[in-house]
Amino acid sequence: MKQNKTGGNLSKGQSKNTAKSWKDKAQERAKENRSLKKRNAELVSSRNLWKKKYQSGLLLPPKGLSLDSSKAKHHQYNLWFVLLLIEMQKYGGMSLRGCRHCVGTMLLILDLGCRIPSHNSIRNWLCKSGYCRVKTGQEQGGIYVIYVDESIVFGSEKVLLILGIRLENIPTDRAHQDMEVLYVGFSTEWKAEHIEAELSKIALNKQILYVVSDEGTNLRKAYLSCKYTHIEDCTHILANHLKRIYGEDETFEDYRKLIGKCRQDWNLSKEKSQYMPPSMRGKMRFANIFPCVDWAEKCLNNWQTLTPTIQQSLKFLKDNQVFIEELIQIEKAFKQTCEILKNDGFGIDQNKRILEKLTELSLDKKSGIFIENIKQYLENLSQKSQELNQKHLLCSSDIIESFFGKFKQKINPNSRSGLTEFIFTIANFTKPFTQNEVKSALESVKVKDLKQLRNKAKPTWKSP
DSSP: OOOOTTSSOOOTTOOOOOOOOHHHHHHHHHHHHHHHHHHHHHHHHHHHHHHHHHHHHHHSOOTTOOOOOOBOTTOOSBHHHHHHHHHHHTSTTOOHHHHHHHHHHHHHHHTOOOOOOOHHHHHHHHHHHHHHHHHHHHHOOEEEEEEEEEEEEETTEEEEEEEEEEGGGOOSSSSOOOOEEEEEEEESOOOHHHHHHHHHHHTTTEEEEEEEEOOOHHHHHHHHHHTOOEEEOHHHHHHHHHHHHHTTOHHHHHHHHHHHHHHHHHTTOTTTGGGOOOOOOSTTGGGSOHHHHHHHHHHHHTGGGSOHHHHHHTHHHHHTHHHHHHHHHHHHHHHHHHHHHHHHOBSHHHHHHHHHHHHTSOOOHHHHHHHHHHHHHHHHHHHHHHHHTOSOBOOOOHHHHHHHHHHHHHSOTTOTTOSOGGGGGGGGGSSOOOHHHHHHHHHHSOGGGHHHHHHHHSOOOOOO
8 A cells, every 4th residue: 555655544543733934924025014014105205294394484484473583693583582581581480491392381382482491501692691781891991889699699609799879860769770781700808908908809890989888807807908989788787786685685596496496396396387487597696586576476366265275385475475566566567667668778768767766666675776886876877878979878788788699599599500691690680681792692603712701700719
């Protein structure tokens, strides 16, 4: 019997092999490849179509909107766009990336055809504009009233800031106007001779009429050496008078410690947290004492509405009620005086208004001493007003504190690199920029020069 080529007949009941042959598999694979290639061509065509529409949209502004297309030399962004970002970033606590995303959202909503710059580009624009404004302010001449102060920002690095306002630009209806940044720099220390050197540079092009600042020892020594009239800041000088009155007062120290203990005990209490007293700063606490006075006055006026538990915890307010009423009268004198001097400056009318308000207060021993100190300060201002032949004096340095506060919102306090060329952006907090000013800054200041500018802002002083 002839045998089968496959090696014998199939056993009874064995199923037949129905697996696809390699040819069928190859055909199916080829069909799948053709389908994928067709789909890929459709996606490429669709992508190119949308890309073309997007690029054409960048070239066409939206209907009814006309924007200036002028640019600074060697810059790709329009001046109006750079100006918009600079003005947006300088207000509030907006970061560079936050400013970038806000502008991107605005461009999307308004359908404006503009690329969104990186945060580094925005930073460069800010540094260039700030430095150019400082340089321009130093070159201008005229009679100026200047503000000087230093602030600790990063560890031992202190920022020295000098602001100025032209004499003819000082308004008579309010104490402050847009300032010019005449100098900004930082160093590990600012001695009197260092401040004197910077003031002397400013005096080369400007006549300094008088200086408004606090009573820092190094500042006063520099003014005395330069023979400049010093107008003491009203807030600082009145706070120093309070310090002399209550600095070593046992009742005040006990009151301060009881407030601190109350805050410590109520810190995690849901029931008592609403009655918690405000914090009292260690440094300059006499300039920030009045929130605690207001809190104590409110608690005493609403004593009957407090629960027995709260009354027991705040029993020290009742025990020191006479002392608190004394502080309330001092607070009224302090705030009424500073409100007039800060808003209107000092003059004959302001002096008269302050004295009238002081006569309306009920006095005891310490509040009487404080009011006499206020009158001596007003007499000092009157004398300096006559010496300077000025009917109106500026006597509040809150504007320079505002500059420091805004700058501290813009920087990272944990940065290891310390202060950088970003310090020049302090000058951006003054009056709004113009397109011509931005164009001049972008074209005259180079990115490679920013590091050198930073080194100029950080002088290395040698001890004499």
